[in-house]
Amino acid sequence: MNYLIELLVSGLAVGAVYGLIAMSFAIIFKATGLLNFAQGEMGMITAYVAFSIASATDGNPWLTAAGAIVFSVLFALAVERIVIRPMVDEPILARIMTTIGLAVIFRSGTMLVWDALPHDMGLAAGSALVDLGGVRVRGAQIGVVVALAVAVAAMLAFFRYSRFGIAMRAVASDDATARLMGVKTARVQQAAWGAAAVMSGIAGALFAIAWELSPSLYALGLKSFPATILGGLDSVVGSAFGGVVIGITENLVGGYLSPGLKEVAGFVIIIAILMVRPYGLFGEKRIERL
């Protein structure tokens, strides 16, 4: 029983990491129609910046969090402005290839600026073990689940009640017509990139705190993208759910069946679900009507 609970809890924590990055994929796709395959790498770089800030401030968690979040937004806005926006009129395949190219550059850039060795983040509060009724988890694991819950609540409120959030949905539905209402689509797209950067940056940094910081962190992006598909590409909240489903399934399969099947389990679920629901669990089916 305790073993099951441990598997569920750590599956939930890693699922929350996937979920946050999956939400990042989804919000950029929703606002721009683009898949940013450098999302995992951007989260990784934010984690490295957090590491550098933590080292420089003797592990001050507040300075580290604030500095990393500010960095993630500025970095994403720069990428969007310098690389993504100039390509807005190019074919979608070329634009997606650009993000794949960025991903490779970010990966090797990380190893150049920092190194290829695993590091401890040096944030005592985050890596301390907490006893949750017999199950011992790290502070950062709790942190990432809380971060996912906050992100989901914030996104639900944003898309339902905020005028800017409704405008983002309008842009997703028909950007040319949204412009006719006076929406500045570039502004909406920048906001999506910024929000995505914060979510995947928090995911990357908390993952690094709970487990370890290394250049293999980029693979979180690869694991999270299927969660986005599972939730429905344009469903930001559905993506969070997809991440949790994949995280928990991986852990259960790895724990009870065989560690070798762990990596495959998530993908098996995805294929099964997509065969029944091609738009994902929560994706919006296009309503076509006169």
Place this chain on the structure above:
Amino acid sequence: MIQTQTQAAGGAAPPLLEIRNARIVYDHAVEAVREVSLSVPQGSVVALLGSNGAGKSTLLKALTGTLALEDGEVEKGAILLDGEDLGRTPTDRIVARGVSLVPEGRRLFANLTVEDNITMGGHLKGAADLARLRAQVYDLFPRLAERRRQIAGYLSGGEQQMVAVGRALMAEPRLLALDEPSLGLAPLIVDQIYATVARLNAEFGMTILLVEQNAMQAMEIADTVYIMENGRIVLDGPAEQMRGNLDVQEYYLGFSGGGERRSFRDVKHYKRRKRWLS
């Protein structure tokens, strides 16, 4: 009926909208508008008629600054609002200056509720104005108030057109442009939409640019009529004069091809049938 609001003779005020010798191309190659000049005086209803492919929607895209999205460009001439060349003014600035478009095919945000669609129309308005404007729209279309929580994509065609018009009104336009508002709608619904448009002009003095293939009905509420064919204005004049000239009108609406010219009555019935089927 609508009173024609004629401009003070010799007044220095420029028309609200003036299109001067506009030539519009797509992809630097496809010539969609060859040479068009037209004028929409403040407070008037102007109908721009012409068959499919004449270049009507292209003109409206130029007016709203959305041509570039389709690789289109005003290559020659100018589009003037209050006598001022719009040039490359971005769409949000044009909307802020009082131009609203009800686009061809309505283009609702299908997954959003009726209320969210309408709210989107007031995107540039402050929160305080928004409530007042929404109340006005629901006043004009009480049916939308009942349906405010419903997903717009599941409304009937007529209700969708009401949302599209209501959404455009949220920007408090001085110039309301409508691109084929009768397309695909039952005649009874078309009558309602037209009555609303006429009322907006008569009661609120809103200037209307009405683009239609459905010539007869548009001419009934218009002060001035322009007929377009192959990217050119081929005929224009006061609506009463044009109404009396069925033959010419029929000819220029594109039913002149070959020997099988139908009588106007036949054509009209044919169109009706098609509309009911769609």
